[in-house]
Amino acid sequence: FLGQEVVFKCLGEGILEKAFQGYNACIFAYGQTxxxxxxxxxxxxxxxxxxPRLCCALFQRISxxxxxxHSFKVEVSYMEIYNEKVRDLLDPKGSRQSLKVREHKVLGPYVDGLSxxxxxxxxxIESLMSEGNKSRTVAATNMNEESSRSHAVFNIIVTQTLYDLHSGNSGEKVSKVSLVDLAGSERVSKTGAAGERLKEGSNINKSLSTLGLVISSLADQAAGKGKNKFVPYRDSVLTWLLKDNLGGNSQTAMIATISPAADNYEETLSTLRYADRAKRIVNHAVVNEDPNARVIRELREEVEKLKEQLSQAEAMKAPELKEKLEESEKLIKELTxxxxxxxxxxxxIxxxxQRQLESMGISLESSGIKVGDDKCYLVNLxxxxxxxxxxxxxxxxxTRVGANTSQDIQLFGIGIQPEHCEIxxxxxxxxxxxxxxNARSCVNGTLVCSITQLWHGDRILWGNNHFFRINLPKRKRRDWLKDLEKETSLGEHDLDAASEASSEPDYNYEFAQMEVIMKTLNSNDPVQNVVQILEKQYLEEKRSALEEQRLMYERELELLRQQLSPERQHQHGSDRLSYTAQTAQQKVNLWTEERDELFRQSLAKLREQIVKANTLVREANFLAEEMSKVTxxxxxxxxxxxxxxxxxKRGAIVSEPAIQVRRKGKGTQVWTIEKLENKLIDMRDLYQEWKEKIPEMRKLIGKRGDPFYEAQENHNLIGVANVFLECLFYDVKLQYAVPIISQQGEVAGRLHVEVMRVTGSVPERVAEGDDSSENSSESGSLEVVDNNGEIIHRAKKLSCRVKIKEATGLPPNLSNFVFCQYTFWDQCESTVAAPVVDPDVPSPQSKDAHFTVTFSxxxxxxVNVTxxxxxxxxEGALAIEVWGHRCTGNGSSVWEVDSLHAKTRTLSDRWNEVTRRIEMWISIQELNEMGEYTAVDLHQAKDVNTGGIFQLRQGHSRRVQVTVKPVQHSGTLPLMVEAILSVSIGGVTARSTKLQRGLDSYQEEDLNCVRERWSDALIKRREYLDEQIQKISNKPEKSEDDIEREARLVEQWVGLTEERxxxxxxxxGSGIPGAPANWIPPAGMETHIPVLFLDLNADDLSANEQLIGPHASGVNSILPKEHGSPFFYLPIIKHSDDEVxxxxxxxxxxxxxxxLxxxxxxNERIYLIVKTTVQLSHPAAMELVLRKRIAANIYNKQSFTQSLKRRISLKNIYYACGVTYEIVSNIPKATEEIEDRETLALMAARSENEGTSDGETYIEKYTRGVLQVENILSLERLRQ
Incomplete structure (x- = not known):
């Protein structure tokens, strides 16, 4: 590891030397975020x-x-470029207003008004940089900007004056050192800025893309190519200001920073290519000797010339000359x-x-890490x-918090009220x-509406994006930690296990943001309704659909048997030709597995997508309300x-989130989430300008366009018609009115189509090995064989005809200029079917309930028969999309469908499918005076981790009752316990309460096995992805498929890194086996959750061997101190009929x-281990061994005082203790597969349970509509 000192010696010392020699110099850092x-x-x-090292060395050398x-003067400036706007970070007002970039023929490009x-x-310098960074942070937070997308430029101007003591002459050398921290250079595809977002665009990536063009042009010039090639300096603010540093009068160095993570492979490669081109640029640096005298002289000459021109043009009133004169006079004034x-x-300044920062409540002493421990303070996240x-x-x-200047802590931005809250x-x-x-305040992700106590480390969100963490004095922290240790319930602080509560909290921005999202999610009742309704209807639908599918395949089998009967065996000229595939049972099984898998995938993403959509919508509504957009x-x-x-893929319950945009007096529009994300960038810019100069913005808003609502009309998707092509197996014509299924899952009309086979035939089956060159005389031809295996003829081509006749029953508001679009089998481009336009036919603005459109x-x-x-x-169908334009007078709507590939499911979702928790409760019964067995008391003790201490009377007859039951909502693994086969007890151990730590039922034998298998699978995936990425990157030219494939591989690496x-x-609380306990267990239940690994096959959840007896799962999951004494099997007296x-x-x-x-x-505790063998029926027929350690206290006889206490505290007496096991059936299939499966679009729902125009809520419409789509398609397949 090489530290910052090495970087400075390699770059900083050389640049500093050039600056002292009088050269201009520049260092800019380029790389991904x-x-x-x-x-x-x-x-x-x-x-x-x-x-800071360069600045420190600068003054050391000056001294x-x-x-x-020989004297020196040093001046500095610090600015930020975001979205093509320049902000002065050293001017108190600079962060709120953007400065203009001008170019003077003498001075070149400069920022007008830059401090x-x-x-x-x-x-x-250190103080200026610190305060500049604070200004940058305040501005970025107020405007909700991504600071990683802005450029920071720090300029140092060193002026050296040399005096000749003998002659009295003097001379100057001026050098400018520019230190540039560029924005992150992520690939567009990785940040999600694709398609619509790129077209509508923002200026965020403009500077970097222009910088790339400038470097490329200059590198070509240096290489002798395109000597007169245009260099687009002025296309962006950044390149315009750095014009001298890029190919001009400057010594320039570039730092290329790369990430060591393999999932950033493409960004690393792009950065290195960028640097490779940059190093070919040839600059022409010269020493800047006596520039000020020359510049002042030239400026004075220009001022005189402009005055003369202005006096001549006074009669003509030339404002541009006056502006130039003022600009030159201003520059002379600054230079003198x-x-x-x-x-x-x-x-x-x-x-x-300092006054301004203090008025906002910001401390000037230091950052949040070095503040005093005896004060309460907030730090920004x-x-x-x-x-x-x-x-x-x-x-x-x-302390008062708000946007008013009278507030102690001043915050600005979306959602901040003039008086927001008080602390x-x-x-x-x-x-x-x-x-x-009406002031949004969240504490630890929970929206608070009343007075709330704050604890050390609490996260606070004010408005839309102001995140803070509160720090309490050390003495108050100690009191807080003591309270946490005393309390059994952690209340609001249930995000951390009690074992971790004693450590210093370290909550970052990501944690705070995710906390808000998850808390919003958990309180979203309509979303829970969606999940419950979907799960219930899915199970019902699955039963009926499976039965219907089975009957359909039985009918197909019967047809096949008839064709293969002896009397029809040689009738090869039959019109019906069949394609044989897998057996019906195999098809049913495969269909069921795919349906279940896709259903689970879509549900797993539901909550996450809804929260993201609501977060964007909340910000858009804030902006619209502030600017009175009535949207x-x-x-x-x-x-x-x-x-x-x-x-x-059948069985997928999938939808894409969409944003409904309503404006008073206008029609309703529907945007995709990507479109809203892009629009928000423009909305934020417009909002800032609107706040700063309201009169000007009101004039310009009509010219610039309104990002809050789209005025331009686009086509809307009416629905999709599916034409099943099984008719091509027969020599018959299909004429059918296919239902058009809308995006609400309803039939929105019918499309009359005709499909028929023109020439060619479809073979019964394809001969194996016919893909070899000697068996195939022509590319794409197949050998058709009879039932004896003899080749009859070669089926080469098949010709079919598609006719679209008319669309009927269309909704009138979308029936203007209707057209159809589809892509046939192997066609690269879509085919568009335009309507027949008859001027005699009246416009579709009639009062008819539905409308008809004619096509020809x-x-x-x-096609090749393959x-x-x-x-x-x-199996498939020809999907014909029907599009229409909203008629005038029916309002406007913009429906856009971007094909979204579902991202890799989160790790917790994957593990949720293969895990289930199971509880084992133990109670001990003793014979009482009435001759009945009753449960003994279980006393709680802090030093006992088994759930309590059983109070056993010495010498009494006892019974042990064991109850086993799965935990509801703890995973989706189908786990069913049929019976308890055996109960044994042993492992008697005595422990001192003073000298020895208490025991419990926790072991990590199976957890280590899970982690080892998981790690092995990830290593295989990493090797495979490395190989595939390398293979594509080595290609000299990449096709579109290669680029798409590469992007997917890189995305998989992201998920792989998270898994590793x-x-x-x-x-x-992540749901991953072995995650720290993040729950409050019920009374008597152990806190730690041990893992049991069943090691079943991921495909069908079957066992590799018979898991019974000594081979049962959990046999080797031995607890500490288990072998201390032998185990004895207990005779089972009775089984319960109501539960296991x-x-x-x-x-x-x-x-x-x-x-005993x-x-x-x-001062002693007696520990025993109860070992129970249970029979599972699901996920596989097998035996499972569960262990529970119990604590016991043997007493002779209760005293009168003890008996009285027991009666008084009867409510706090418990009778059973338990342990919760996490059963893991197998490593998730998605983890073991070397490539992630492609997922479908994700579901989203809004939080408000409002009704639509027909009285049906969006949740009800969505649930019913999505499930009806599959019903409609299944029935249509049978009908056609």
Whole structure:
């Protein structure tokens, strides 16, 4: 590992030397977000970066070289370029207004009004950089900008004055050092900015793309290619300002930062190529000697010339000349300012900046890491590590938060009210937050509406994007930790296990943001309704669909038998030709498995997608309300066109999230989430400009376009018609009115089509091995064989005809210029069927309930008869999309369908499918005075981890009752316990309460096995992905398929990296086996959850061997101290009829243990292990061994005092203790597969349970519509 010192020696010292020689110099850092650009340039407190080291070395050298004949002056400027706007980070007002970039023929490009402050030592620069970064953080948070998408430019101007003491002459050398931290260079496909977002575009990537073009042009010029090639400096602000540094008068160096992660392979390659081109550029640096005298002289000449021109043009009123004159006079004034005046101005600006930061409540002392431990304060949380925990807000006894200037902590931006909330510190140190009405305040992700106590480490969200963490004084932290240790329930702090509560909390921005999302998700009742309705209807639908499918395949089998009967064996000229595939049973099984898998995948993503959509909608509504746009955004649901086709994988309950846009007096529009994300970028820019200069923006808004609502009309998808092509097996014509299924799952009309076979035939079956060259005389031809295996003829081509006649029953509001679009089997481009336009036919604005459109489309297709084509016409369908334009007077709507590939399911979702929790409860019964067996008391004790201590009377007859039951909503593994086969007890151990730690039922034998298998699978996937990525990258030219394939491989690497991190360090509550316990167990239940690994086949959940007896699962999952004493099988007295429970007789004397025969001493605990073998019917027929350690206390007779206490505290007495096991059937299939499966579009729903125009809620419409699509397609297949 090489530190920052090495980087500085390699780059900084050389650049510094050039600056002292009088050359201009520049260093810019390029690379993807997170690769270390900001760290290399700025560093941190322990490892100073290039900029602070260079500044420190600069002043060290000045102190050495400065004397009577050689003096130095240093000035600095600091600016940020975001979305093609320049902000001055050193001017108190600079972060709120953008500056103009101008170009002067003498000075070249410069930023008009940029602060250039005089500094005399390194501490001045350090202070300016710190305050500049704070300004940058405030601006980025207020505007909800991604700081990783902005460029930071730090300029140092060094002026050297040389005096000749003998002659009295002097001369100057001026050098400018530009240090540039560029924005992240992520690939477009990886950030999700594709298609619509790129077309509508923003300026975020404009600077980087222009910089690439400039470097490319300059590299070509240096190589002798295109000497006169145009260099597009002025296409972006960044390249315009760095014009001299790129191919001009400057010594320039580039730092290319790359990520070591393999999933960033493409970005790394792109960065290296970028750097390779940059190093070919040839600059022409010269020493800047006496530039100021020359510049001032030229400016004075220009001023005189402009005055003369202006006086001549006074009569013509030429404002541009006046502006040029003012610009030149302003530049002369800046250049002639004395050094003392510059120092005074710098001091004034510094004081003003400090006053402004203090008025906003921001501390000027240091960052959030170095503040005092005796104060309450807030630190900001930011996604950018360079801006995270940079702002410190000290809290007073009464602190007011809001946007008003009178507030103690001033915040600006979306969702911040003038008076937002108040924070009070009581005399005992208790901190409380009181939100104002309609002011959004979240504590630990939960929306609070009343006074709320704050604890050390709590996360606070104000408005839409202001995240903070509160830090309490050390003494208050200690009190808080003591309270946590005393309490059994952690209340609001259930996000961390009790074992971790004692450590210092370290919650970052990602944690706080995810917390808000998950809490929003859990409180979203309509979403839970969607899941419950889908699950219930899915099970019912599955039963009926399976039966219907079975009957259909039986009918097909009967037809096949008839064709193969002896009397028809030689009738080869039969019109009906059949394609034989797998057996009917195999097809049913395969269909069921695919349906179940896709159903689980779609449900697993439901909550996540809904929250994302609602987050975007909330911000859009904030902006629209602030700017009085009278536009409302809500999350709705729609089925994408590809899921309305029979060619999709069956069983997938999938929808794509969509945004419903409503504007008063206008029609309703529906946008995709991607479109809203892109629009939000423009909305934020418009909002900032609107806030800063309202009158001007009102004039410009009509010219610039309105990102809140689209005025331009587009076509809308009416629905999809599926034409099943099994008719091509027969020599018959299909004439049918195919239902058009809308995106609400309803029939929105019918499309009359005609499909027929023109020439050729479909073979009965394809001969094996006919793909060899000697068996196939022509490419694409297949050998047709009879039942004796003899070749009859070769079927080469098949010609079929598709006619579209008319569309009937269309909704009138979408029946203007209706057209159809489809893609036949192997065609690359879509075919469009236009309607017949008859001027005599009236427009479709009639009052008829439905409308008819006539077509005259007829097209013949010639295809090669291949295995794939035979499968397509047997199983698939020709999906014809029907599009229409909204008629005038019916409102406008924009329906867009972007094909979304579902991302890899989260690890918790995958493990959820192969895990299920199971509880085993133990109670001990003793004979009472009435001659009945009753449960003994279970006393709670802090030092006992088994759930409690059984109070056993010495010498009494006992029974052990064992109950086993699966835990509801703990996983989707089909786990069914049939019976308890045996109960044994042993492993008697005595432990001292003072000297020894308590025991429980936790072991990691199976967990280690799971992790080992999981890790092996990930290594195989990594090797495979490396090989595939390398194979594609080695291709000299990549096709579109290669690029798409490469992008998918890179995406898989992202998921792979997450998995590799989660193998041994799973997040608390993540659902991954071995994750720290994140729950409050019921009374008597152990906190730790041991894992049992069944090791079943992932495909069918079958066992590799008979898992019974000594081979039963869990036999080797041995607990610590288990072999201390032998086990004895207990005779089972009875089984329960209502639940899986068994009662066994226990004679403790068989153990011959002194610990069980005598009264237990006061400072001793007796531990035993109950071992139970249960019979499972699902997921496989097998036996499973469960263990539960219990604690016992042997007493002789209860005293009167003990008996009285027991009666008084009867409510707190428990009778059973338990352990929860996490049963893992196998490693998730998706993990063991070397490539992730392609998933379909994801579901989304809005939070509000509002009704649609027909009185049906969106949730009800979605649930009913999605499930009806499959019913309609199944019935249509039979009908056609």
């Amino acid at each position: 997170g690769s270390g650009k900001s760290f290399s340039m700025m560093g941190n407190a322990e490892q100073l970066g290039l900029i 050495v070289e400065e004397n009577e004949s 250039q402050l005089a500094v005399t030592n390194f501490e001045d 300012v004395t050094w003392e005046e510059k120092l005074r101005k710098t001091e004034e 510094a004081q003003e900046r 930011n996604a950018d590590p360079a801006l995270n925990e940079l702002l410190v807000y000290y809290l007073k006894d009464h 009070d510190i009581a005399l005992d140190g208790e901190v409380t937050l009181t939100p104002k009405e 409302d955004y809500q999350v709705t649901l729609q089925i994408p066109a590809e899921n309305l086709s029979a060619n999709k 489309h007829c097209k013949d297709y010639v 295995e794939e084509f035979l499968e397509f016409i047997s 991190n989660a193998v041994f360090v799973p997040a608390p 429970s068994a009662t066994a007789a226990w004679d403790s004397s068989v153990h011959d243990s002194v610990h 025969n005598r009264v237990t001493p006061q």
